Amino acid sequence: MPRNAGWWALLMPAFLLLTVFYVAPILQVLSISFTEPELGFGNYERILTNRSVQRTLMTTGRIAGITTVLALLLGYAVAYSVTMASERARRWWILCVLVPLWISVLVRAFAWVTLLRRQGLINDALMGAGVIQEPLELVWNEFGIIVGMVHYMVPYAVLPMLSTMREIDPRLMTAARGMGASRWVVFSRVFLPLSLPGVVAAAVLVFIFSLGFYVTPAILGGGKTLMVAEWISVQILDLIRWGFGTMMATVLVVTILVTLGGFSRVVNMRKLFGGGG
Numbered sequence: 001m002p003r004n005a006g007w008w009a010l011l012m013p014a015f016l017l018l019t020v021f022y023v024a025p026i027l028q029v030l031s032i033s034f035t036e037p038e039l040g041f042g043n044y045e046r047i048l049t050n051r052s053v054q055r056t057l058m059t060t061g062r063i064a065g066i067t068t069v070l071a072l073l074l075g076y077a078v079a080y081s082v083t084m085a086s087e088r089a090r091r092w093w094i095l096c097v098l099v100p101l102w103i104s105v106l107v108r109a110f111a112w113v114t115l116l117r118r119q120g121l122i123n124d125a126l127m128g129a130g131v132i133q134e135p136l137e138l139v140w141n142e143f144g145i146i147v148g149m150v151h152y153m154v155p156y157a158v159l160p161m162l163s164t165m166r167e168i169d170p171r172l173m174t175a176a177r178g179m180g181a182s183r184w185v186v187f188s189r190v191f192l193p194l195s196l197p198g199v200v201a202a203a204v205l206v207f208i209f210s211l212g213f214y215v216t217p218a219i220l221g222g223g224k225t226l227m228v229a230e231w232i233s234v235q236i237l238d239l240i241r242w243g244f245g246t247m248m249a250t251v252l253v254v255t256i257l258v259t260l261g262g263f264s265r266v267v268n269m270r271k272l273f274g275g276g277g
């Protein structure tokens with residue numbers, strides 16, 4: 001038998017599982033997008049002619065981009081604080097980062113509704129302090145979606161950046177300080193460039209998750225701000241327009257693959273996500 005036959009035998013169950021439960025449905029979705037309601041590119045032509053499709057794509061891209069930037073800024077601050085903390089404090093920091101991942105996304109979304117609604121804690125606190133006279137519209141719009149998505153995505157931004165920062169040799173910063181560099185120069189000229197691979201990995205992860213996110217935008221958007229995933233759900237489950245819905249699903253998958261392909265041309269994605277090399 002070939003030398004690698006044993007490895008292939010171990011990989012085959014996972015390969016068959018992915019083929020049956022992932023690749024095959026994706027191919028079926030692609031097929032439906034070209035055949036329903038009639039054979040051709042009619043569904044894809046609507047990307048150029050249908051205002052609803054264009055608005056949904058623009059909204060999704062805008063929210064995903066803003067979410068990625070905010071999650072990276074907040075996540076970088078957290079990852080940096082964890083890296084510079086003592087060993088005992090670091091364990092507590094990591095626990096605080098991981099705990100939100102164990103809480104249901106539904107629970108977190110409804111918690112933000114409680115906080116942001118017109119009679120919620122935030123509006124009540126601001127009105128009680130005299131800062132505002134009328135409740136602010138903080139939920140069931142883009143603002144509410146971004147708040148909920150950033151809250152959900154920050155841990156996913158922290159973990160890749162923290163992994164990269166932990167590999168930076170602290171003696172490099174000590175040497176820079178010994179040569180007279182200020183704290184800002186040490187950070188901007190030494191630490192930040194060395195941590196950029198983790199930032200890129202976090203950006204890819206958060207952006208891709210944000211493009212296809214469903215639960216939080218559906219709850220905090222209140223049906224007024226549709227992102228791609230919710231739009232697909234409406235087309236297939238409510239309007240029974242399979243061809244239209246699968247077309248958008250195909251566009252979403254292609255966008256994700258193009259994003260990964262674009263980043264792979266700039267950085268070594270295999271090394272970035274721990275694949276060695």
